[in-house]
Amino acid sequence: MLTRHSDCLSVLTDSARFASDWRRAGEDIPAPLLSVQTLDPPEHTAIRHLLLDGFRAQDRQALHAAMDRWAGELLAELAGRPSFDFVGELAEPLALRFITAFLGVDAPDPAWFVPMSRTVVDGMDAGLWPEKHEPAVAARARLAEYAGGWLADPPKDGLIGYVAAHAESAGVDRSVLRNSLRVVLHAGYESASRLLGNAAAALLTYPGALAAFRTAPLAAAVDELIRYDAPVQADARVCVTETELAGVTIRVGDPVTLFLGAAHHDPLRFAHPTELRLDRAPNPHLGFGRGAHACLGASLAIRLAGSVFTALARDYPDARAVAEPAHRSNLTLRGLDRFEVTLRPHTGEEELS
Template identity: 85%
Template sequence: MTPVENTAAADPILRLADPDLLPNPYPAYAELRETAPVLWHELLGSWVLTRHADCLAVLTDSTRFASDWRRAGEDIPAPLLSVQTLDPPEHTAIRHLLLDGFRAQDRHALHEGLDREVKELLAELADRPSFDLVGDLAEPLGLRFVTAFLGVPAPELDWFVPMSRTVVDGMDAGLWPEKHEPAVAARAELAAYAGGWLADPPADGLIAYVAAHADTSGVDPAVLRNSLRAVLHAGYESASRLLGNAAAALLTTPGALAAFRATGPGPGGTGTAVDELIRFDAPVQADARVCVADTELGGVTIKAGDPVTLLLGAANHDPLRFAHPTELRLDRAPNPHLGFGRGAHACLGASMAIRLAGSVLGTLATDHPGARAVAEPHHRRNLTLRGLDRFEVTLRPATGEEVRS
């Protein structure tokens, strides 16, 4: 074993990227929670939090914990200034503009069109012996859905997906610094692409609303372009990774697909089940803040200027907040998971992501009850955004011989 491998094996964070842990990092999270719930990590140069209460406290306190690292004296590249990285009061103007744009859309018509497309795509895939649920279903649906909401044509998957993955890889640059510069460049390219929408806006959709109200919004044009890039990228990644993770949970947990079908639509039904799938294996596994005023958490004083890394995946499995957290309980309620964040930076499109997942998984469970995994899901080597690289499945009912085996 090389010295680098030795370091990775001993480091409680680096070892989360070990191929043996990628499929299920939650026992490693539990060990961290039990032994060092507030841990100083030298390589990250950051405090690492794993308990639900501590993570929630940081997410909901933008006075003492900043998303805008300029408040701690950091020099932030212009392509990184967006609705995701600004704090109030700058954050308030861009968030309100986007929220007003969200509310102005005809989401009912969008969802009706989505439901039809989901049924048609799954029916087409059912004719194949097997298919990659990630590349053939989750990624194209995620991109079509977010761009339909924005009101713009979907870019080519062959161009967009590698670009998006480069941005996601950069989220782990604290562990692998070589990923930072390519991610900054990819963000800038996506922001330039999104900026073209404002120069020639569509007739309908979120972009049309934002373009019509940009001049009176008080939002800096560069921040607006970056924020539209963030909506495109975050919407796509959240939707596609949620679909992949949730489908993997349903198709690799005995009886889960049938249990999901039995939940049915409406309150206490599919939405509740999707919430549990998010808690169980959320796409967003980590988030970061910087402390701007000395604060005590878990008996440890975090000093102003100290970075703080929130392991939300660990928080979502905290037994102090969730009974039997390692079990997939589709009727779990209440379910205060942190999969969409909390506070000022809570996910703008959370309800849309839940609706998309409910449509896809509900159609899968109802129209294709024989759906099953052909191979184990293969995870990408990402720690901040958790997702699948490939997952081969079939929608064809199992033969008698396959059932016996």
């Protein structure tokens, strides 16, 4: 179990000794789990390059403009309410709209998709609660089947249209592509929505944070919000070549758990790590991973957060929490279940409960 920033970084950037693909250590991995997220080079290379090329081919400026517009419109709508749930009424619907627009498809019915997505997240903690594993595998398979429908009749625009047209020439297996599109949908939604919720909780409960956001460099501020309370709190690898790390021998087959949340608060790497410093630089957080499995959509997630919180800080400087943020009972992927906020000035009638 690793908690130091330097040790976590070493493992994340060394896929030769620490595998994401547990088949390299003799594990039997269900087919729905084989994707860009779990394969290692060289198998991983073709699907990652295809997706990266697809990302680069999109009109991201148009998407960014749309994100700014959606965030502003949704905040304006919610501003008329005495209070609202930032998670269920802003972060989640905005994240789903954002990722499906990037993919080039209509958003699935939230009543079907959200419970399925949460089942997958619950399965990330199956090491502690084994009963969560099988439902998560089944949910991944259903989401992959849903993604397969996109490939059967791909849209002209968006990431799906690109990869559907180029997968064969790239030499990417169809099932791996389908599973990887499921990963993009699920990770894009969950990571983005949880990032927005965690960041909102920090900005609206840490003294002076929202006011400081207005003058801080935008990229630095978003990076610090990620470091301070990252959605991805832990990751795992398996050792495939005996090695020594920080004076400890790690043997072939040993699982290695990386506590990224702890690494982000490592005083050996970050000065005053418990403080929210929106101008912190440099800020080498590991919130989007590193190495071969670094997050494909990191820049999009950062831009989405920038759209939301720039509009919030600029147009609603009196925004504040009216209840303590309530967290979901997940350990690997940290996020809020509910966070009641208001965009109205304080009248003295409401109290933080």
